[in-house]
Amino acid sequence: MEIKKTLNRGVTVLHVSGRVDTSAVPGLDLAIKDALAAGARRVLLDLREVVYISSGGLRILLSTAKKLASDNDRFGLYGLQTEVYKIFKLAGFTSIFSLFASEEDALAAWG
Amino acid sequence: MPLPHGADLLTNLEWQPVPGARDLRIYPYLRKIDTISSNSFIIDGPDLIVCIDPGGLPDQADHLAGVIAEIREERPRPLLVILTHVHVDHSLQVMYHPAFQGGPGVIIGIQEKGARAVKGKDARLTFADLLGKDPGEISVGLPLLSEAYGCGVTAPPVNLLEGSFAVGGEPVRCQEIPLGGDEILRVYHTPGHSPDSICLNVRGILFLGDLIFAANPGFAGMVGWDQEDLIHSLEYAAIILEEGGIAVCCPGHGKPLTPTATRAILGKMASEAGTLTGIVEVSPAWARETAAYAENLVEMVNEVFTVLSGRLYLIAHVLEELEESGEAERLKGIIASEAIDRIIADFHEFSEEYRHGKRLDFHLTLKAGQIVQKLHHAFDPATLATVVDASLLRRADRLLSDYMTRFRGFTIRPDVESVDLNGLLREVLEHAGKSPWSGEAVIEAASTGERYLEALVSRIAHPPVFDDTRMAFTPGGGVPPVTTDPGRFSDLITCILEEFAGRDMEEILLTTTLSGEGVRVTIEAHRGRIDGFSDGKKIQFLREECRVLSGDFSVETVAGGARIAITLPLQQQP
Numbered sequence: 001m002e003i004k005k006t007l008n009r010g011v012t013v014l015h016v017s018g019r020v021d022t023s024a025v026p027g028l029d030l031a032i033k034d035a036l037a038a039g040a041r042r043v044l045l046d047l048r049e050v051v052y053i054s055s056g057g058l059r060i061l062l063s064t065a066k067k068l069a070s071d072n073d074r075f076g077l078y079g080l081q082t083e084v085y086k087i088f089k090l091a092g093f094t095s096i097f098s099l100f101a102s103e104e105d106a107l108a109a110w111g
Numbered sequence: 112m113p114l115p116h117g118a119d120l121l122t123n124l125e126w127q128p129v130p131g132a133r134d135l136r137i138y139p140y141l142r143k144i145d146t147i148s149s150n151s152f153i154i155d156g157p158d159l160i161v162c163i164d165p166g167g168l169p170d171q172a173d174h175l176a177g178v179i180a181e182i183r184e185e186r187p188r189p190l191l192v193i194l195t196h197v198h199v200d201h202s203l204q205v206m207y208h209p210a211f212q213g214g215p216g217v218i219i220g221i222q223e224k225g226a227r228a229v230k231g232k233d234a235r236l237t238f239a240d241l242l243g244k245d246p247g248e249i250s251v252g253l254p255l256l257s258e259a260y261g262c263g264v265t266a267p268p269v270n271l272l273e274g275s276f277a278v279g280g281e282p283v284r285c286q287e288i289p290l291g292g293d294e295i296l297r298v299y300h301t302p303g304h305s306p307d308s309i310c311l312n313v314r315g316i317l318f319l320g321d322l323i324f325a326a327n328p329g330f331a332g333m334v335g336w337d338q339e340d341l342i343h344s345l346e347y348a349a350i351i352l353e354e355g356g357i358a359v360c361c362p363g364h365g366k367p368l369t370p371t372a373t374r375a376i377l378g379k380m381a382s383e384a385g386t387l388t389g390i391v392e393v394s395p396a397w398a399r400e401t402a403a404y405a406e407n408l409v410e411m412v413n414e415v416f417t418v419l420s421g422r423l424y425l426i427a428h429v430l431e432e433l434e435e436s437g438e439a440e441r442l443k444g445i446i447a448s449e450a451i452d453r454i455i456a457d458f459h460e461f462s463e464e465y466r467h468g469k470r471l472d473f474h475l476t477l478k479a480g481q482i483v484q485k486l487h488h489a490f491d492p493a494t495l496a497t498v499v500d501a502s503l504l505r506r507a508d509r510l511l512s513d514y515m516t517r518f519r520g521f522t523i524r525p526d527v528e529s530v531d532l533n534g535l536l537r538e539v540l541e542h543a544g545k546s547p548w549s550g551e552a553v554i555e556a557a558s559t560g561e562r563y564l565e566a567l568v569s570r571i572a573h574p575p576v577f578d579d580t581r582m583a584f585t586p587g588g589g590v591p592p593v594t595t596d597p598g599r600f601s602d603l604i605t606c607i608l609e610e611f612a613g614r615d616m617e618e619i620l621l622t623t624t625l626s627g628e629g630v631r632v633t634i635e636a637h638r639g640r641i642d643g644f645s646d647g648k649k650i651q652f653l654r655e656e657c658r659v660l661s662g663d664f665s666v667e668t669v670a671g672g673a674r675i676a677i678t679l680p681l682q683q684q685p
Contacts, residue, residue: 055420086613091421092574
């Protein structure tokens, strides 16, 4: 798994690629924690290149949603591949997270 | 890699005296358990050196050859190389390593049936075909325990020092080979794992070969495996232990065992062996089919367990928001999600090696067997049933059980009965994704306070998977009952419905029709994410599930969707 960080109109975008399996989960956790520690309150995960997410990965996402729950905070995901989206849907995560088709869609929705 | 230390019973890679013997030493080469190479042992006797199972790896054989060369340099003696059986993980280096191929002062001793197999380079009996090896020829100087000698108990000793290797007299279950002085190597015929399997006894050190693994899945059913012989041999080994005088038991793989531990394993194996009637032959074709099944199955297991864990995390998350952190923590603990993630990641890594040709079909079947057993331990359906979707749990449990059934060499037998398919499908649709707690029941529970938390948890545990999908069923008229397994069939249909809903299909249409010699169930989904659907492992898995139900399965993509048709025969064999 690889993670690259960009900043777009005040939103921290973490571009994740590869498999978010048990060995990658600590890396994802760290990248998100680093972003929050640096003051990010609007975080968007680009999952276009993620082919697999483990339950540990889902746990990190829930934990992030909990940390970004204030009124002005934003946390969302975009570009989920079908297999990853299916896991989100069947686990009930599509009703918890803000999911977008693209980075532009997310930024437009968040103003 | 050798173990740093074999066990308390024997020290690995060191010479040590054989307890109670003045003139005998043993040098163990112990390895972790795998299918590549066995343990090896060198016995340093007064007049003869014995090497038991030189193994399957050149490095291992080099090491053994070096140790043997040292003691032969000190005092030249003949070397007797004995194989506990001719499977290539024990015998390959006898086929190819110059130090063990026979020649001046080196005699190869193999039970007579094994001797015949290696003379003919038999790829099946040597297990070379499954392990992807090329069987070489072995020149056997000493065919052990020959049937030609009838049914006696103890054959006269073979006097290797005089160069006469023929065993005369009565035929044998046990044979004795003098090592010099008072020391004797006893050879017992213990077929079952293979026809040529033997056990050896040197002054209370009992070498078991693969006897204690012979009832294990993947090994039971190998070419040459015999249930009746195995049960008899396990009993025979138990008798040898009961007679006393055994201090240490050395399996062909893994650490040495105490006689007590060995006795327990022999008993367990004998019980297991007794259940293995009618298993299929473990052949390269079996390994290929089982490996393909394992890959699809673990993919399904992965999905089901990720969804299960995800739902539990979600419930815990919502409960924490509702300041019910005690219950949230309890629920997080009822499935070992992190352990399951690790197990699945381990299999994925192994599968990648398999796909890149670094692992064989047989290896993948064994690995999947390990994975499934670990998942069984990490997963308690009874506890989870109080919270999550029963269908999901049933499917997870069945996936694991089905693999073990096939891996053990059995055929999966559906629990069939006469079924009204239209009624069953109505029931499946009615319950799909629904909590046993209705909205009204939750409100009622909230107002009375009783079982409110339970109701709430159940509602969260059943996310609205089908809320955005219109589902309709058109039952065909005059559809007669079919013979099928209603539980399996319901779960198969639920699995398909979830697959379509998970792909955001706007509508799913089910129909039943009488078609030729069966009833056809068509499930058609429209307007959703269809990429990677028809060629994925999920489809292969569904097809296989349908085959278990003796049904035909077909899939085709339609504009923005897909159509699956399952045809169940009207008269199925149970």
